[in-house]
Amino acid sequence: MNDVVFAIIRLLCGLAFFLYGMDVMSGGLKKLAGGKLEQMLKKMTSNSFTGILLGAGITIAIQSSSAMTVMLVGLVNSGIMELGQTISVIFGSNIGTTVTAWITSLSAIGDADNFFIEIIKPSNFSGILAFVGIVMIMMSKKKRRKDIGTIFVGFAVLMFGMELMSDAVKPLSESEQFSRILTLFDNPVLGVVIGTVFTGIIQSSAASIGILQALSMAGKISYSMAIPLVLGLNIGTCATALLSSFGVNKKAKRVAVVHVSIKIIGMLVFMVLLYVPQLFIDMPFMRENINPFGVALCHSVFNILNTLILLPFPKQLEKLANFLVRDRHDGEAEEYTLIDERLLQTPSFAVAECNNQTCRMASLAKKTFLESIGLIFSFKGENFDDVVQKEESLDQYEDKLSTYLVRLSGKDISDRDGREISKLLNTVSDFERIGDHAMNIAFAAQGMHDKNLSFSVKATEEFRVLDAAIRDILELTVKAFKTGDLALARQVEPLEQVIDTLTATMKSRHVERLKSGECSVESGIILSDLLTNYERVSDHCSNIAVALIEIDKNEMDAHEYLHELKKSDAGFEAQYELYKESYKLPQE
Template sequence: MSITDIQMLFKFIGGLGMFLYGMDAMADGLQKSAGHKMQQLLGALTSNRLMGVLLGTGITAIIQSSSATTVMVVGFVNAGIMNLQQAVGIIMGANIGTTVTSWIVSMSEWGEMLKPEFFAPALVGVGAVFSLFSKNEKKKQIGEILVGFGVLFIGLGFMSASITPYRNAPIFGQAFSVLGRNPILGILAGLVVTGIIQSSSASVGILQTLALNGIVNWQSAIFITLGQNIGTCVTALLSSLGANRTAKRAAVIHLMFNVAGAVIFGIIMFILFQMNPVLASSRISSVEISVFHTVFNVTNTILLFPFAGLLVKASGIFVRGNEKEEASDSESEMKRHLDDRILETPSFAIENVNHEVVNMGYAALENFDVAADALLTSNLSEIKQVEKLEQKIDHYEKLLTDYLIKINNQSLNEEQHILVKNLFYTISDFERISDHCENLSELATEKANRNIIFSQEAESEMKEMLKAVRASLEHAIKARETSDMSEVRSVVQCEENVDSLEEELRERHIERLSTQSCKPENGVVFLDALSNLERISDHAHNIAGYVKEEI
């Protein structure tokens, strides 16, 4: 191998690296720009399978990877966020969405002005200026997209230039002739290459780069493309290894769908090439690969869409096991819901963790109810229940904080950074609320051990305070859950009511102590309880304040 050959090899490797990096950077920029729209897409998901297909197409077009979409679907199914009927539609749509990349790659054949060497440097230059010097978040995101787009095309240019000197080399003609004559070999070649680089978009891009140099024939390109569509399933299958049975079935559905399409089209195209040897051996262009890739995925979806239910049933044959999930307690459920696969798309991961933070809030509300009743009744069993709930909430805090740290390490836009920061604070506030509930249970223990009984007047006042604080906490949780400004305003009103009530009840109780109508030891428990309740309301007010910042 000569120095020139080594130089061309390095050029090809560098070009491939820039292509992959550009595709990733462009996808990051698109995700940041889509931001809240991605959450709305998830909200639009229903049992309507056609909606699932459209959703899968849209998500894959944004994140530029059907593998990433399918891995995310495996995560959603594993977390119980969606069922297999919904998943199958998204998987079908993901195959259509992945064709966008092939059309981007083939742009250089659309006209002279669309050749990478013509406009890619300008895109990188403009994008870099936006990313580095603009203070506007949207412009920074546009800059990221432009840089990614430009680097992608420069990488393609490098790959193409490195292959050009060898376009007439016999090895290429012989290799593609062998792959074309043997459909199985062609499909295996596409499958292996895609399985290794974990991206059908990238492997189709490499094939299109070879086609740009006129060294790929129709017959080999078609079978390699079919193999690439099967190879893209490898990522999801590997991802499903640590998932539950239903998630494994989602990955198998993806494989069955692509294998069925490859078999149908493989047979049709093999017969067509036997009937038309001239077409089989003629050179295929990058645009023609894009056309076939799109026709294959759209037609495959149309053909198999009516049989989606059968795919779901068939997946149960390949993945056997007990329908009953091993873990059913709420802690295990939360672990399952905080699935790392969903981190592939931060918008969805944030939406998911927000849901779990709300669940933590309701657990804190449950703890408050138990602690409040324990304080009034001195019930020892309820005091023990508060301790158990406090331990559970402490563990929730750790799980959610760890997951938020992972999300924070992803590529987020400014709006998402604010939301993640506020979720960190919200978790801390819910944990502090639970701590105050534990304080109330300790006061209940003291009340029981020392046989302290509140006077009728004091008990009535305590019930009034408990009711006001509970309302504040409940509205704060609903504000976090719904992002509804009316709930935020309700918390503000409740907090004002709690503050004035705490001051008023404290004065009344001090007056009772001064007239000796209440024992001093009773007064300490009562006043400490008021302080803890007022602090719970303060934390509820904090939570509502975070929501207000986001609206």
């Protein structure tokens, strides 16, 4: 009895190392993968084949089908993806998660005279990986190499845990108590339940598979015992997605339901195909003892065949999810979350989504400002209301994005993601301020309309020139931000200088017109306010462009950059002269 107790203790120790190694390796892979996978995820789900490939690829990259599904729940909850797009990705994720089982099955490789066989034994190569990883972490200055080192160390710890579990169960092969416990698994239904519950508790199908592979090395588990456990642990891995679906909208809940449905339907099909025929025909292989490679094979066959069986029925799976999670009937539309909290579990994906949302904010800021300046000479109440609504949306963007980015900056992120967060934090407030200035202009235009005020012909002609310049700088800034084009970003500052000159000249001319009586004092005050808002918007465009350039250089000294730019950059002077020529005020 004592042998069994201590064996279980050693098994749990091995499980602890396994889970920790998996977590470390997964964290390193997530940082290394970066946000590009998230971009691909949304673009390559147009057909089932690419969706499966992408789902498998991302799951292999981040080593977690649970994290993949949680991510999908978050993306649907944010309104970024639709339920139908996620189904093929879930299929791919189910296949991708089987790779870990094949890696851990290497622990079953026995002693051999062949050098190449010996070197792929975990007890040999994991130590080498651990040493290389430690050297990379300690010696390398680049974060990317440190991340690779972390992956190596995590993998080595994972395999060490697998070795511990394998060694722990070896004494159990002679234990009568252990043999009696295993007789419980002769009941396939009980095997499915145990596999489901255990995996649901530890929330890691890879760990469950690892334990089953370790137990199989005791030579006491047959295929008929192992297969129900494999089916059950595939269902149990859905627990994470189900837990993550609390507090999300109906569409996001359906992602978790689809995931569970795929596993349960597959389990029922396989149980019928494997165990019903045994009532009529003998299936000798079911009585044979399974080994770690056999466990990996069962895991892979289940997920691959399950995908092939259900792949032609995505619409039916979607209808099933819609039936199980029904829409509201109170007529109230569901709200989408700007950026879902669940994406914080995969920081690189969260960073990419923050960038996407900031790009939307940038476009909205541009539209809001352009709509507001249109009110100056053609005021319409519905357009004014639209500006107000858009400005409120910009406020919400700024509030939620800034809060989210601050939280995200506290996560373990790569250098690249850190720079991206800095860029976003430095630019979000500028886009919001552009909305504020749009609101100021809209109120000024409303005041002119209500009081039936207008500008002189000369002032109107000058505004047309300034309008063209401000439209150009907004277009340059937003395009540079969305594309990351630094060449475009460098064109912003020369134009900002031209706009400064334009507004200063217009104010000076306005004073002269006031003296000559060409303009009224009341309209003059409004004109001065408008010019101030135009000039401030160009300043914010400059801030955004400088942030893009400086953060790309891993620096953030805007004052020094602008000083050097104006002092010694020949390109700046040439661009400035070009803009100066393009945006000339009419002669007085």
